[in-house]
Amino acid sequence: MNRIRRAIAIALAIGIVKPLAALAAWNKEAFGAKTAGDALKSLGIGNAAPSKDLAIDAPEIAENGAVVPIEISSAIPGTTALIVVADNNPFPLIARFDFKEGALPFVKVNVKMGETSDVRVLAEAGGKHYVATKEVKVTIGGCGG
Amino acid sequence: MPGPMKMRATLGQGFTDVRVLMTHPMETGQRKDSDGKLVPLHFIQNLTVKVNGKPVVEAQISQAVSRNPVFSFRLKGGAKGDKIEVSWLDNQGETNSTEAAVA
Numbered sequence: 001m002n003r004i005r006r007a008i009a010i011a012l013a014i015g016i017v018k019p020l021a022a023l024a025a026w027n028k029e030a031f032g033a034k035t036a037g038d039a040l041k042s043l044g045i046g047n048a049a050p051s052k053d054l055a056i057d058a059p060e061i062a063e064n065g066a067v068v069p070i071e072i073s074s075a076i077p078g079t080t081a082l083i084v085v086a087d088n089n090p091f092p093l094i095a096r097f098d099f100k101e102g103a104l105p106f107v108k109v110n111v112k113m114g115e116t117s118d119v120r121v122l123a124e125a126g127g128k129h130y131v132a133t134k135e136v137k138v139t140i141g142g143c144g145g
Numbered sequence: 146m147p148g149p150m151k152m153r154a155t156l157g158q159g160f161t162d163v164r165v166l167m168t169h170p171m172e173t174g175q176r177k178d179s180d181g182k183l184v185p186l187h188f189i190q191n192l193t194v195k196v197n198g199k200p201v202v203e204a205q206i207s208q209a210v211s212r213n214p215v216f217s218f219r220l221k222g223g224a225k226g227d228k229i230e231v232s233w234l235d236n237q238g239e240t241n242s243t244e245a246a247v248a
Contacts, residue, residue, distance in 0.1 A: 025234075026190045030209050067211045087208065090175070095206040103194070103201040104160055108217035112173070112209045 031093050036085045036120065039093035043083065045129050050075060050121050054132035056121050062113065065138040071108040074123045074130075077104040081124040086136075088117035113138045147235075150243035154229045161223030161247055163194065164169045165231045173208045188236055192217055195230040223247050 030042035040048075057071035072082055082105055084094040089112075099105050105123065113119075116137045123130045154242025155162050174186035185235065186208060194202040202218055220229075224248055232242035 011159045026205050031205070070216075089209055091207055091209065095204060095205055100199075100201050100202045100203070102196055102199065102221055104219040104221055106217075106219040107204075109214060110211035112171075112211055 001008060015115035027096070030096075031091060033093060034091065036092040037097060038078055039085060039091075040083075040122070043093075043096065045124075048129035051123070051130035054121055054123050054130055055107045056119060056132055056134040057117070058119055058136050060135075061139065062136045063139050065113045065115070065140055067110045068113050068136060068138070069108070069110050071117065072106070072121045074105040074125070076105075076123055076125045076130055078125045079123050081126075082107060083122040084111070085122070086111070086113050086117045087120065087121040088113075088115050090114060147239050147241040149172070150231070150241055152229065152243050152245040154223075154233055154245050154247045156223060156247060159222065161220040161227070161229075163218045163220060163229055164215065165194075165218075165243070166213065167233055167241070168181050168213055169233075169235065171208060171210055171212045171214065172241075186236060189214065189233045189243065190236050191234045192216070194220075195221075195232075196220060197228050198230075234237075 014127050027042060030039045033039035033042055035036055053075040055073050062068040074082060075082045079099045085092045086094055093110050097107050113136060118133050120133050150167050152165040160247055169189055172184045172187040176184045178184050189206060190207040192204040193200055201220060227247040228244060230242060230244045234240045
């Protein structure tokens with residue numbers, strides 16, 4: 001009896017713990033959201049205070065929406081995460097970076113933008129959220145073909 | 146079959162600059178091939194940066210990151226010879242990683 005119970009426990013552990021771990025690793029709901037508001041809600045972000053300590057370096061006009069260079073950094077003490085959202089993309093949430101001890105809240109990456117849009121960068125610091133916005137004009141979209 | 150990765154880690158003023166390139170199509174699922182068929186979603190979802198075996202950056206990304214992504218990260222302090230490891234996992238279960246020492 002004990003052996004059967006243990007076998008069931010192991011089966012449950014394999015079957016259930018794994019999907020849960022995968023869920024934590026990639027937030028399917030947030031990345032599948034079609035509006036920026038829904039995406040942020042799925043990430044547990046409600047109100048975010050505008051902050052001048054959040055920097056977004058992105059071109060004002062991007063000629064090619066398939067490659068829009070953005071550089072983001074936070075000077076807010078205790079920043080543990082940076083989130084990038086392009087409001088008008090089909091799936092607005094682009095990335096979430098979690099920084100642990102040893103990393104600076106800084107990322108540079110190229111992203112795709114379907115059309116002209118506000119790019120919002122949010123920071124998480126000490127349980128609070130901060131936001132900065134920059135509009136990027138896109139002349140040729142980068143989501144289709 | 147995942148393509149090659151390239152990484153360079155250099156000491157800056159009080160920080161270490163890590164630049165990493167991944168070879169990946171980052172398909173959005175909206176592009177059509179020459180036969181007019183949709184190319185299925187295929188993109189990197191998770192990215193981990195480790196320093197001497199300790200994770201320092203964990204990223205979740207979407208298909209809106211450009212093809213053959215290049216990321217720059219900055220690490221506090223750092224010393225020559227520190228071992229940097231970057232690994233990724235995509236939505237089709239493919240994975241790859243690369244290692245470099247801080248120069």
